[in-house]
Amino acid sequence: KAGVTQTPRYLIKTRGQQVTLSCSPISGHRSVSWYQQTPGQGLQFLFEYFSETQRNKGNFPGRFSGRQFSNSRSEMNVSTLELGDSALYLCASSPGQGGSLLGYTFGSGTRLTVV
Amino acid sequence: SQQGEEDPQALSIQEGENATMNCSYKTSINNLQWYRQNSGRGLVHLILIRSNEREKHSGRLRVTLDTSKKSSSLLITASRAADTASYFCATADNQAGTALIFGKGTTLSVSS
Numbered sequence: 001k002a003g004v005t006q007t008p009r010y011l012i013k014t015r016g017q018q019v020t021l022s023c024s025p026i027s028g029h030r031s032v033s034w035y036q037q038t039p040g041q042g043l044q045f046l047f048e049y050f051s052e053t054q055r056n057k058g059n060f061p062g063r064f065s066g067r068q069f070s071n072s073r074s075e076m077n078v079s080t081l082e083l084g085d086s087a088l089y090l091c092a093s094s095p096g097q098g099g100s101l102l103g104y105t106f107g108s109g110t111r112l113t114v115v
Numbered sequence: 116s117q118q119g120e121e122d123p124q125a126l127s128i129q130e131g132e133n134a135t136m137n138c139s140y141k142t143s144i145n146n147l148q149w150y151r152q153n154s155g156r157g158l159v160h161l162i163l164i165r166s167n168e169r170e171k172h173s174g175r176l177r178v179t180l181d182t183s184k185k186s187s188s189l190l191i192t193a194s195r196a197a198d199t200a201s202y203f204c205a206t207a208d209n210q211a212g213t214a215l216i217f218g219k220g221t222t223l224s225v226s227s
Contacts, residue, residue, distance in 0.1 A: 004157070033214070043158075043203065045214035056214055088155060100207035100215040101145055106157040 002027065004093050004107035012113045018079040021110045025072050025093030031055075032074040033099055034066060037088040037109070046089075049074055050097040081114045088112075119147075119204040119218030127224045134191040136221040138204030139184075145207045147180055147187050148215065152201045161189075161202075194225045 005024040013019050025032050034046040045058035049068035066076040078085055088111050092104035122137045146165045150158040164171045164180045171178045177190040191198055201220040207213065
C-alpha cells in the first residue's frame with residue numbers, strides 16, 4: 001500500500017510569506033502528526049490530528065496551524081515566515097488516536113527554506 | 116523539549132562490527148521507540164518496546180529497556196554500509212494523544 005505522501009518535497013519562500021504543506025496518510029490511518037526538524041532543535045512536535053480534530057499541540061507560535069480533512073489528509077500552514085522556520089517538516093500517520101502508543105509511519109518530509 | 120538523550124552522538128565502525136547506541140530519558144513512559152533516518156529524509160520505525168518489556172529483537176536489531184535506570188540500548192549486529200544513518204530514540208508517556216518525544220540522535224557511519 002502507498003506510504004505517507006508529503007507535498008511538495010522542496011519549497012523556497014521569502015520572509016513574510018505564508019506556506020501550506022500537505023500530507024496524505026496511509027490509507028485507513030486516521031491520525032496525522034506533524035514534526036519540525038532542524039539541526040539545532042532536533043525533532044519537535046507541532047500537532048496531532050485525529051478525526052478532523054486537533055488532539056495535541058506543541059510549543060509553537062500561533063503562526064503555525066493545521067487542519068485535517070474528512071479523508072484524513074492534513075495540511076499545515078505557516079504564516080509570516082521567518083528565517084528560523086527553515087526546516088524539514090515531517091508528517092507521520094498512525095492507525096488510531098495515540099500514534100505515540102502505536103508507532104508512526106513517516107513521510108519523506110518537505111524541506112522548507114526561507115530566504 | 117528533548118526527552119531522550121542518545122549516546123554517543125556519532126559512531127564510526129567497519130562493516131561486520133556491532134554498533135551499540137544508548138538512550139536515556141527522564142520521565143515514566145508507556146513505550147520507547149527507535150527510528151532510523153537516512154540523509155535528512157523521513158524516519159523509519161524500527162522497533163517499539165513497551166515499559167513492561169525488557170528486551171526485544173527484530174532481525175539484526177536488539178533493543179533493551181531498563182525502566183529503573185530510564186535507559187535503553189539499540190544493538191545492530193553485523194553492521195552493513197546500508198546501516199549508515201541517524202538513529203533516534205523516542206518516548207511516549209501513558210496518555211493517548213500525547214506527543215512522541217525524540218532525542219537528538221546518534222549518527223552511525225559504517226565503512227566497507
